[in-house]
Amino acid sequence: MIHKQLHQALEDIAEQLLQEAGHTVPEELSIVIEHPANDRHGEYSTNLAMKLVRVLKKNPLTIANEIKARLADHQRVAGWFERIEVAAPGFVNLFIHWEHWIANSHRQDAFQPENELKKVLIEHTSINPNKSAHIGHLRNSCIGDTLARMLKRVGHQVEVHNYIDDLGNQLADTVVGVLRTSVQQQHTRFGDFCWDVYAEINRKYREQPELEQERANVLHHLELGHNNIAWLGTLVAEQIVREHLEDMRQFGIDYDVLVWESSIVREGFWQETFERLQKTDLFRQESEGKLAGCWVLKQTLEEADPAGQTEFHSD
Structure with a gap:
């Protein structure tokens, strides 16, 4: 400021x-x-x-x-x-x-006039909901929470979001691990159990590369929703998120909105965005090369840097 x-x-x-x-x-x-x-x-x-x-x-x-x-x-x-x-x-x-x-940082007008104050959205933490939080996650949460507190102190209306990626590869890995591994040791929390499941399934991927196809199938079912695998993924993600929130509350860190990626997809927001992007000149489907089949959003610096593009995978 x-x-x-x-x-x-x-x-x-x-x-x-x-x-x-x-x-x-x-x-x-x-x-x-x-x-x-x-x-x-x-x-x-x-x-x-x-x-x-x-x-x-x-x-x-x-x-x-x-x-x-x-x-x-x-x-x-x-x-x-x-x-x-x-x-x-x-x-x-x-x-x-x-x-x-x-002496003055608490004043609402310390850095800017009242008419320049605005609503600010801060997203932080946003841990993959597939295992317990670790110290690196806490570091990011502390940075985000500190920024939110500072902006609130000078008068901004701050809304804190935590983005939950419950349709990603990490959750798919944990679901595959729950189905295809056997972890016998005792755990007091579900997230800690999932740490060991996640580690074990990644070891199995190296030993049995064909299991990676099962991860792709699980990810597909998570995205579809309303099936056995999707419900299992939801149960895993929701329990781990509850534990994440409990962990952060011990440090006085809380959130106004939990944004679930599955909600964005299942409410149709992603599909509508995808359809709008298809109508622009900046969005195209690659037909060859390593991105064949992917929809690519061109960036403004693409001509200077051919790698400057964002890829979208869609069925």
């Missing part, structure tokens, strides 16, 4: 400096703000002065000092930086005033 206000302040200052010199803002001018690799250079740094050299015809250090002076008094960032320094050949380095941050 400081980054956004700093960016807008630098845009204002660049426009002022150019107008005072009788110039308009060039279209190719871009405001670049970075986090210095060395914290001795501050929390933020910009090379705006060097971007303006060609137009203003001044020494970049002179321009940088003008930017520094105007930033110190700019209403968008006034008080948020303890000091602003100029470094050769023309960088402006900014150091956050942490005491000011602590």
